Amino acid sequence: MTRGLLLALLLGLAACSTPEPPRPAPRPAPVAAKPTPKPAWVPRKVVADGREVAASRVTVAAGDSLSRIAQRTGTGVGALAAENNLSAPFTLRPGQVIRIPAGRYHSVKPGETGITIAQAYGVRWSTVVTANRLSPPYTLEVADVLRLPAKQVVATMTLEERAKAYTLDIDDLITGSEPAAPARPVATATASAPRPPAPKPVAEPAAFTGRFVWPLEGRILSSFGAKPAGRYNDGINIKANAGTPIKAAADGIVAYAGDGIAGFGGLVLLKHGDGWVTAYAHAEELLVARGDTVKRGDLIARAGATGSVDEPQLHFEIRRGRTPVNPVPLLPKSAS
Template sequence: MKRAALLAAAAALLVAAGEPLPAERETEHVVTAGETLMGVANRAKVPRVLIIEANGLKAPYALRTGQKLKIPRTRRHTVARGDSGFTVAYRYAVPWKDIAVANGLSEDAPLKPGQVLLIPTLIATADPAPPASAASAAASAAAATAASATKIFGWPLQGTVRRGFTARTESDYHDGIDIRTPVGTAVRASAPGKVLFAGAEPRQFGNLVVIDHGNGWTSSYAFLSRVTVSENEDVRAGERIGLSGRTGMAKGPELHFELRRNNRPIDPAEELPEAK
């Protein structure tokens, strides 16, 4: 009898595991035959206009079977002690000015523990490129090749990568790489720049340093045992900015390292030189 009950429970779990995500929790929807935009929006419980904007749909908004639609969802963040506009924005990869606007706040408004913030979903839009002649296209391609051959970022320390980058389009996304290293190892600036943040981030990163490198690029160094630079300080490439540790959500002695361009996480493996 007991064995039968266990088998029944296991079967139920298997069935549940194979069930699709409920419509009100989907972040991507594949259109089935006969579906309309209004029907998708109603089942997803997301305003129709947001789905239109997220997918660049044009009137009359007819859908086709098999079409994939992004379903933008608003997230919520409950402010914890030690949170700041910077740390909240960094965690969700959404500029603080956009979060402030979504919540009717001024950008310099102080945050209070327990305060609930709406985190807007930003839709990336590509600027239309002007038509280029064959000569200018060839010159652009040559410039891109030369730029890719010169890596502007260096490794912050030597060690084994425990976990790599996974884009935010995946449910188990990971915005950077985790590098195993003994506690107390010197962590060095990946490129020259100015320190944007240096201190404790209470939710996830522990002791954190973020450096602005210009042109929209930032690098981040988390799980540190000690921070050795200050905000607004100029740093050189290779200069020590802290010591590695196991603070925050570290799984052991390691460094969490990120690169972002215009606040969008970029795979560091694509920007770093080949490890020696």
């Protein structure tokens, strides 16, 4: 073996015996973000073309029903039931006197919502709910007839009262932001022309899974309940860094994702079934859209300082129906 060949062999063996430098530990996989939500559904603009009806009385005739009286007088079944303190199934007897309440009566059209109807007539959505005896889940149906205050009544309202019609809260969004459901089909002798599909209300899950988790980990800045100066916190406010992932507290369906309430900024509402709803406010980024199905722990938004707060945080609410409840007893002792 030549001297040169021997030297090359020795160098090769030395290289093979040299230990490799340590490799860097793999980085943890980032939290998977949902794609940017599709554009929010925009409710149909409402034209305040309701029929003005004067107060009157009707005597029930043989074969009359509340719906027939409503059709004959241009009013709505809910308004007549509320005015006359009637309960389903609204059984009437001949000779009974039914009071017809005065007001403007609006026929609900595809794509309209309770909130947009109320605002078109200059009143609060809660006023419409009471006047028409609407009940959970407060979903309107196309061709429903709603009673709204008469023009004369609205004209006497103060500027403050009129402004309240355009001031929304979470309860308004929960009960009045859904598009009217398609009218129940009525059998006819001739086929009607096909209609373009209208947006449908978000279907609430059939049942609640029964357990909530913390949407993020952080110190509670403001607890649930009464505050100084007559204020009240319907949830809890949790301190967070800007961009902190906000996760769904339970399985559910996105009922709302937007910034329609100025004080709350970026807001997500989830329906969980059995009347349970959670709210997540002050988000700087919304990562879900109306109608999305989410699982407990899914990323739905990122914390921020939007709305009426000056530091990043999450305003979190749990509601049963229209009633906010203290979230803390319903959550685990810690977020971990």
